[in-house]
Amino acid sequence: MRVIEEINSEELDDLKNYYPPREADINFKKIANDAVQKFLKEIPLWQEVHVHYGKTSPNALGTHIGETESRPIIVISPKNCLKALKIYRSRGIDLETIISTTIWHELGHSFYEYCAIYNLDVPEDEEKAAENIAWSIYYRGTVPINVKKLLKQIQKEENEIQ
16 A cells, blocks of 8 residues: 655745744654555555645645545645644644544545445535544544444445456
8 A cells, every 4th residue: 555645845845934843844744654554454445545735725634635436635734734733732632643633534535435436325424424533543543333334335345346
């Protein structure tokens, strides 16, 4: 399984104008790669996940775009993640947690889109369900039981196709 990363250097350079160098230089790539690998251990649907670093909507930490079936593409905003760090640091939440849970949340959306390809029953509130995946991995180290059941259904469907 590969994580392909692309950094918008202008976005990362901008960080040094707004944040102390120590925070701006944190290894986003390593944190993101570790988060993707942990997710793929739980939900091994893809051989590749693309993680890009750049601008998202003003308040979004990340977003997922296109190609859900073959390879999810996740965009993480380092600038917005560091803004969130300023807010949540006092609550004991560090940058690694912010980046990891953002990646897991966005991959959760990709997972539910993948489920829809097989017409599986997915939660009506996908936003809440994706958030549930992220925090379940964070607190319990694994995805929720309903997600494991959906994964088994997908694997069964794919085995029948082959």
